Amino acid sequence: MTDDLGDRWRQLSEEQIELPVGGGCRFSWLKLQSFLFLLACLICVCCSISSYLWGSASTRLARPAFSSPAGKEETSAPTSEAVTPEAIAQATRPPQITPLQPEVVGETPAPTYPSSPLAEPTPPPPTEDRSDVPPSSGIYLVYVEYSRPGRDWTDEHVLIENISTDDQDMTGWRLGSDYFDSYAFPPGFILAGSTSVRVWSGSGQDTATELYWGRSGPAWDARGGVVYLWDAQGNVVDSWKW
Numbered sequence: 001m002t003d004d005l006g007d008r009w010r011q012l013s014e015e016q017i018e019l020p021v022g023g024g025c026r027f028s029w030l031k032l033q034s035f036l037f038l039l040a041c042l043i044c045v046c047c048s049i050s051s052y053l054w055g056s057a058s059t060r061l062a063r064p065a066f067s068s069p070a071g072k073e074e075t076s077a078p079t080s081e082a083v084t085p086e087a088i089a090q091a092t093r094p095p096q097i098t099p100l101q102p103e104v105v106g107e108t109p110a111p112t113y114p115s116s117p118l119a120e121p122t123p124p125p126p127t128e129d130r131s132d133v134p135p136s137s138g139i140y141l142v143y144v145e146y147s148r149p150g151r152d153w154t155d156e157h158v159l160i161e162n163i164s165t166d167d168q169d170m171t172g173w174r175l176g177s178d179y180f181d182s183y184a185f186p187p188g189f190i191l192a193g194s195t196s197v198r199v200w201s202g203s204g205q206d207t208a209t210e211l212y213w214g215r216s217g218p219a220w221d222a223r224g225g226v227v228y229l230w231d232a233q234g235n236v237v238d239s240w241k242w
Contacts, residue, residue, distance in 0.1 A: 137164065137168060137231075137237060138162055138163045138164025138166070138168070138193075139160060139161070139162055139163075139168055139170075139191065139229065139237055139238065140160070140161050140163060140238050141158060141159070141160060141227060141229055141238045141239065141240040142159040142160065142161045142196065143158070143159040143240075144158050144159075144220060144227050144240045144242055145157050145158070145159075145220075146218075146220035146221070146222060146225075146242055147218035147220055147221060147222045148222055149222060153201065153202075153217065153218035154200070154201065154202040156200065156201035156202070156218055156219060156220055157198045157199060157200045157201065158175060158198070158199045158227055158240075159196055159197075159198050160175075160191070160196060160197050160198075160199065160229065161195070161196040162191045162192065162193055162194065162195055162196070163194065164193050164194075165193040165194060166193050167190050167191065167192050167193055168190065168191045168193075169188075169189075169190050170185040170189050170190065170191055171185065171186075171187050171188055171189060171232065172184075172185070172187075172231070172232030173185045173229070173230060173231055173232060173237075174229075174230045175199055175227070175228070175229055175230075176219065176227070176228065177219070177220070177225050177226060177227060177228065179228070179230060179234070182228075182230070183199060183211075183213040183219075185211070186206060186211070189211070192208075195208075195209070196209065197209050197210070197211060198210055198211070199211045199212075199213060200212045200213060201213050201215045201218060201219045201220070202214070202215065203215075220242075224241075224242055225241075225242065226239055226240065226241045226242075227239060227240045227241075227242075
């Protein structure tokens with residue numbers, strides 16, 4: 001078996017082949033196969049080196065010029081224009097969005113006026129006035145003379161007037177600021193039409209135009225109050241506030 005392999009190897013080394021190049025060069029078959037094998041290996045090595053170099057160059061070209069995610073600055077491939085930090089900041093800055101103002105249709109803005117200091121309003125002085133209670137008849141409280149400082153309280157009186165033309169029987173009628181502490185008109189007292197009567201807080205002799213409560217002190221306080229006139233059924237006919 002070994003002799004057969006040796007003979008075969010020897011035969012291949014001695015066999016020669018003539019190539020149709022030059023003047024008909026002759027080579028042994030074994031040398032020709034060895035040369036072709038070495039040439040193929042050389043071509044494969046060159047292709048591998050070229051692929052590696054091209055891949056490395058492509059990777060460097062594809063990398064960004066600014067800093068990597070790890071925070072380390074990488075160097076990009078040289079270009080015809082230099083990349084400045086201002087250009088990078090401008091390229092990475094987010095666009096600014098201006099909010100739209102809602103358009104108001106059909107409304108006119110209220111005019112503004114220069115502010116000026118206003119004087120505090122001065123409260124009106126206290127005045128004697130009537131209340132808004134409407135009278136149920138022609139009987140009105142015309143005037144109230146209340147207790148004033150420096151004057152005798154016996155001057156207190158209330159003026160009542162019948163503006164109608166009919167006589168008014170005032171039996172059971174009352175006058176005062178409190179119904180349970182009030183003056184009761186004498187039984188059978190009639191206030192004739194278009195006449196008036198004064199009701200005094202002090203004592204005196206009753207007449208058709210002058211009546212007396214008979215109090216020992218003032219009835220209408222100078223600090224203010226309300227005078228009511230009730231009819232026989234307890235309804236408020238009129239009132240006066242001072």
